[in-house]
């Protein structure tokens with residue numbers, strides 16, 4: 001079956017001064033509702049991945065991030081059923097503002113080790129082991 005162009009999605013692991021990572025819960029009505037994900041979303045046509053992530057972090061959490069503060073960390077690919085998805089994940093340790101759950105039902109700051117116990121989308125999982133080593 002021709003799945004067409006893959007969907008490009010970006011996400012960020014925001015790491016605070018205590019080495020905790022922010023995850024947000026996917027809203028009811030969306031795919032994978034209730035799972036805890038690294039914040040982010042789809043890259044629009046004519047958008048660079050970093051610009052998409054900066055936009056999503058402003059919309060979802062109300063924070064401002066500079067491109068220079070987004071460090072590419074890993075990628076993952078998954079089949080969403082009718083489409084393939086490529087998830088690009090960045091690490092970010094510096095932003096302006098205090099993250100708030102503007103779109104998600106909840107956000108949480110968790111230690112990397114505690115990510116193993118959370119239900120997360122399959123594409124987010126490769127980052128968990130990486131964060132254990134990085135933080």
Ligand code: 523
Nearest residue numbers: 009010011031037038039040041042121123124
């Ligand atoms: N993922 C995913 N992990 C992850 C994100 C941000 C997204 O696996 N950390 C998947 C979930 C969806 C697809 O990527 O299958 C698009 O994410 P979504 O729905 O959060 O993207 P938005 O916010 O751009 O979607 P709309 O609100 O529908 O525009």
